[in-house]
Amino acid sequence: MDKQTITIYDVAREAGVSMATVSRVVNGNPNVKPTTRKKVLEVIDRLDYRPNAVARGLASKKTTTVGVIIPDVTNLYFSSLARGIDDIATMYKYNIILANSDENDQKEVQVLNTLLAKQVDGVIFMGNTITDELRAEFSRSRTPVVLAGTVDPDQQVGSVNIDYESATKDSVELLIQNGHKKIAFVSESHDEPINGIYRLNGYKKALEEASIDFDESLVLQSEYTYKVGEAVYDQITKTGATAAIIADDELAVGVLNAALDRGVSVPEEFEIITSNNSRLTEMTRPQLSTVVQPLYDIGAVAMRLLTKMMNKEEVDEKTVTLPYSIEAKGTTKESPNL
Amino acid sequence: MDKQTITIYDVAREAGVSMATVSRVVNGNPNVKPTTRKKVLEVIDRLDYRPNAVARGLASKKTTTVGVIIPDVTNLYFSSLARGIDDIATMYKYNIILANSDENDQKEVQVLNTLLAKQVDGVIFMGNTITDELRAEFSRSRTPVVLAGTVDPDQQVGSVNIDYESATKDSVELLIQNGHKKIAFVSESHDEPINGIYRLNGYKKALEEASIDFDESLVLQSEYTYKVGEAVYDQITKTGATAAIIADDELAVGVLNAALDRGVSVPEEFEIITSNNSRLTEMTRPQLSTVVQPLYDIGAVAMRLLTKMMNKEEVDEKTVTLPYSIEAKGTTKESPNL
DNA sequence: TTGAAAGCGCTAACAC
DNA sequence: GTGTTAGCGCTTTCAA
Numbered sequence: 001m002d003k004q005t006i007t008i009y010d011v012a013r014e015a016g017v018s019m020a021t022v023s024r025v026v027n028g029n030p031n032v033k034p035t036t037r038k039k040v041l042e043v044i045d046r047l048d049y050r051p052n053a054v055a056r057g058l059a060s061k062k063t064t065t066v067g068v069i070i071p072d073v074t075n076l077y078f079s080s081l082a083r084g085i086d087d088i089a090t091m092y093k094y095n096i097i098l099a100n101s102d103e104n105d106q107k108e109v110q111v112l113n114t115l116l117a118k119q120v121d122g123v124i125f126m127g128n129t130i131t132d133e134l135r136a137e138f139s140r141s142r143t144p145v146v147l148a149g150t151v152d153p154d155q156q157v158g159s160v161n162i163d164y165e166s167a168t169k170d171s172v173e174l175l176i177q178n179g180h181k182k183i184a185f186v187s188e189s190h191d192e193p194i195n196g197i198y199r200l201n202g203y204k205k206a207l208e209e210a211s212i213d214f215d216e217s218l219v220l221q222s223e224y225t226y227k228v229g230e231a232v233y234d235q236i237t238k239t240g241a242t243a244a245i246i247a248d249d250e251l252a253v254g255v256l257n258a259a260l261d262r263g264v265s266v267p268e269e270f271e272i273i274t275s276n277n278s279r280l281t282e283m284t285r286p287q288l289s290t291v292v293q294p295l296y297d298i299g300a301v302a303m304r305l306l307t308k309m310m311n312k313e314e315v316d317e318k319t320v321t322l323p324y325s326i327e328a329k330g331t332t333k334e335s336p337n338l
Numbered sequence: 339m340d341k342q343t344i345t346i347y348d349v350a351r352e353a354g355v356s357m358a359t360v361s362r363v364v365n366g367n368p369n370v371k372p373t374t375r376k377k378v379l380e381v382i383d384r385l386d387y388r389p390n391a392v393a394r395g396l397a398s399k400k401t402t403t404v405g406v407i408i409p410d411v412t413n414l415y416f417s418s419l420a421r422g423i424d425d426i427a428t429m430y431k432y433n434i435i436l437a438n439s440d441e442n443d444q445k446e447v448q449v450l451n452t453l454l455a456k457q458v459d460g461v462i463f464m465g466n467t468i469t470d471e472l473r474a475e476f477s478r479s480r481t482p483v484v485l486a487g488t489v490d491p492d493q494q495v496g497s498v499n500i501d502y503e504s505a506t507k508d509s510v511e512l513l514i515q516n517g518h519k520k521i522a523f524v525s526e527s528h529d530e531p532i533n534g535i536y537r538l539n540g541y542k543k544a545l546e547e548a549s550i551d552f553d554e555s556l557v558l559q560s561e562y563t564y565k566v567g568e569a570v571y572d573q574i575t576k577t578g579a580t581a582a583i584i585a586d587d588e589l590a591v592g593v594l595n596a597a598l599d600r601g602v603s604v605p606e607e608f609e610i611i612t613s614n615n616s617r618l619t620e621m622t623r624p625q626l627s628t629v630v631q632p633l634y635d636i637g638a639v640a641m642r643l644l645t646k647m648m649n650k651e652e653v654d655e656k657t658v659t660l661p662y663s664i665e666a667k668g669t670t671k672e673s674p675n676l
Numbered sequence: 677t678t679g680a681a682a683g684c685g686c687t688a689a690c691a692c
Numbered sequence: 693g694t695g696t697t698a699g700c701g702c703t704t705t706c707a708a
Contacts, residue, residue, distance in 0.1 A: 007701055018679045023703060033677060048478075053456040054401060055701030057392045058684045065435070065456070073417045073424070083412045086438050095452065097403070098436040100424050114433065118391040118403070140386075226617055253621050260623060279564055283591045285598060285623060345685055356695045361687060371693060393685030396700045679708080684701105691696080 006049045015043040026051055057119060065095045066122040066306060067115030071103045075224070076278040077249065077295065078126055081148050084299025085124055092307045094121070105131050116141050122306045124299075126150055129192035144309035146318075148302035149295075151193050158309060158318040160302040164194050167291045167324045168202030171245050171273040174289075174326060176210045178271060178333050180243040183207075184236045186220045186255075187247035195247055199275075203245065215239075222251060229254015233262070243271035249280045252288055256331060272331040286330025294322050344387045353381040364389055395457060403433045404460040404644060405453030409441045413562070414616040415587065415633065416464055419486050422637025423462055430645045432459070443469050454479050460644045462637075464488050467530035482647035484656075486640035487633075489531050496647060496656040498640040502532050505629045505662045506540030509583050509611040512627075512664060514548045516609060516671050518581040521545075522574045524558045524593075525585035533585055537613075541583065553577075560589060567592015571600075581609040587618045590626055594669060610669040624668025632660050 008026075012019045017036060024032050025040040032040075043049075057063040068085055070078050086096050097120060099111040108127060112134065115123060122144045130138075130152040138145050138157055146158035175183050185203045190196035204214050218239050222232045224247070233255045236244055246252040252274035259270050266272065266286060274281060274290045281288040301320060308315050328334075346364075350357045355378060362370050363378040370378075381387075395401040406423055408416050424434050435458060437449040446465060450472065453461060460482045468476075468490040476483050476495055484496035513521050523541045528534035542552050556577050560570045562585070571593045574582055584590040590612035597608050604610065604624060612619060612628045619626040639658060646653050666672075 009701075019702080020679060020704080021677085024678085027703085031677060036677080050451070050455050052396075052701050053452075054392055054395045055684090056703075058390075058396050058686085059701075059703040061684075063392060068436075072421065073411055074414065074421045076412070076414070079411045079417050082436075083410065083438065086411070086436070090437070095435050095437065095456065097433050098406075098420075098424070099428070099433065100421065113388070114391075117388050118433065226621060250617075250621075257621065257623060279588075280621070283564060283588075283595065283618070283621065285595060347685075357686080358688085358696080359694060362694085365687085369693060374693075390685050393700090394687075396702085397685075397687040399700075680706090682705085684703085687700085689698085692694085
């Protein structure tokens with residue numbers, strides 16, 4: 001009637017040894033006589049014993065589970081990071097508790113709390129802003145935290161990112177080189193560091209170096225979905241911009257298609273550079289020119305960093321910046337100086 | 339030095355009550371005098387006590403955690419199901435342990451075992467084939483299992499799907515109506531039920547009813563990635579097919595683009611119907627005609643079903659079939675009989 | 677190399 | 693309404 005309940009005690013009795021010995025065998029402790037080990041293993045196999053990880057977690061205070069907070073699994077940018085996270089986690093024998101947050105501040109705090117209640121050994125957070133409340137929760141718990149594709153100017157926790165400012169600056173420069181003076185900058189909320197500080201700064205610097213005045217009206221805000229692409233394109237059009245830097249690939253696809261649907265030819269009449277190089281960028285026609293981010297690696301490196309922190313290893317640099325590049329595909333003209 | 343270790347015992351002492359009472363308060367047990375409850379809650383708040391879910395899990399034999407086995411989070415079809423799963427899980431206070439399997443038989447079994455070791459209260463499985471070994475593991479454990487977007491002819495566990503056979507038949511019929519005689523059928527392995535049995539049967543039936551002979555050479559096999567689209571398109575071309583039914587959206591995008599890149603106009607010279615209606619189908623130009631599957635709902639319903647099973651509620655029908663429809667977008671010609 | 681025994685932090689009878 | 697007392701299944705000293 002009950003769940004199979006073969007415990008370590010059953011194995012011990014059957015094998016004629018103590019629980020401690022069985023525990024040692026299960027945990028690969030070398031201090032066990034080979035014959036004993038063999039006998040125990042035989043019984044384990046015969047009884048089909050499977051150690052209860054919950055009991056183990058309670059006794060050892062380690063759950064070999066890490067919490068992953070993600071805005072939306074359905075977003076290719078984040079799911080690519082998640083894939084890197086899970087692969088490395090698996091490699092180090094950890095499992096992932098995945099929770100969608102929709103970048104909702106309240107949900108993030110709540111989810112973090114249930115993750116901590118579940119005694120995860122570490123947390124990987126993806127999102128945009130780290131609210132003060134969240135930051136407080138991070139430091140209140142002694143659980144290591146790493147941000148993936150997310151920056152916190154406060155730098156108290158680990159994080160893995162690319163240099164967004166520089167990547168954006170490069171993108172804008174490419175557009176300027178191609179002759180554009182009015183370049184729209186489209187991202188989500190500008191109240192958070194990645195867009196509001198780094199990317200926007202990169203945008204401004206590029207303009208400045210080219211002696212183009214910064215025009216506030218070219219800075220647009222939009223959610224990251226395909227559907228709003230049309231509306232955003234129309235907004236861009238109204239500003240008189242002839243090119244756009246877009247912070248999200250799915251939104252970029254929407255904008256690109258809106259342009260095409262209106263008979264505007266891309267890149268001849270309108271150029272676009274997007275920011276993530278998710279697989280979407282090669283699925284459009286023309287393909288989207290983009291900042292190339294090592295998505296999988298950001299996740300993988302974040303998880304690797306977390307394993308070190310969970311293992312209390314010395315970490316030389318907990319703020320890691322991965323390399324990026326710019327790939328001019330089909331939504332930008334051939335650069336004139338090639 | 340240590341992690342904060344405020345236990346139920348500390349709260350009990352501070353509040354001058356027993357652990358049992360604290361436990362009752364925490365668990366919302368009504369048998370507590372309001373004044374006592376208030377006092378306990380006050381202490382909980384002051385001490386910032388957070389119940390240890392691991393200890394709770396050990397004592398109660400419930401972890402409020404379910405395991406989710408997914409081929410690849412990065413695949414929009416599966417991540418959409420996953421989103422539905424997580425939302426309903428959250429609604430019912432469960433968390434999700436997410437594990438990528440790459441549809442690798444060995445990994446699936448291994449992952450299932452670690453999930454069971456972690457004492458998950460239930461499992462949702464997505465994949466294609468249920469190998470005998472996996473099926474054996476399913477029934478060996480008393481843990482409820484629900485398949486999402488995955489069928490097992492053996493029907494021993496719960497499952498949520500659409501009627502793939504009928505959906506494919508409808509798709510093929512539409513193509514036949516549009517004048518096609520040679521229609522390629524492209525899917526992954528045909529050794530598993532969804533493709534090899536249901537979809538393929540639907541394909542054959544439609545041909546049969548239209549008195550078109552089944553031609554084995556039109557049945558192609560391919561992995562589900564964008565990259566192989568070109569190769570697959572060329573293969574299709576070689577068979578002389580003038581239209582194709584494709585089982586995966588990302589692959590369909592690849593095939594569509596390959597056709598366009600070769601100067602073939604779609605749908606005038608070549609028609610395509612894909613199978614999942616993930617957001618990708620609206621991102622291409624022309625948009626992909628598709629079977630409309632209620633992706634989010636498949637996940638949501640699967641999770642809802644699982645909650646019932648975990649709760650030992652009576653389940654009238656553990657094999658649920660959700661409705662689908664066919665949406666003729668841009669990769670099929672206007673149907674002549676409209 | 678092995679065993680005994682004390683928890684880990686909580687739930688769940690059962691008694692009062 | 694509330695407290696007592698066993699466990700849940702395992703790890704981990706500490707002795708032997």
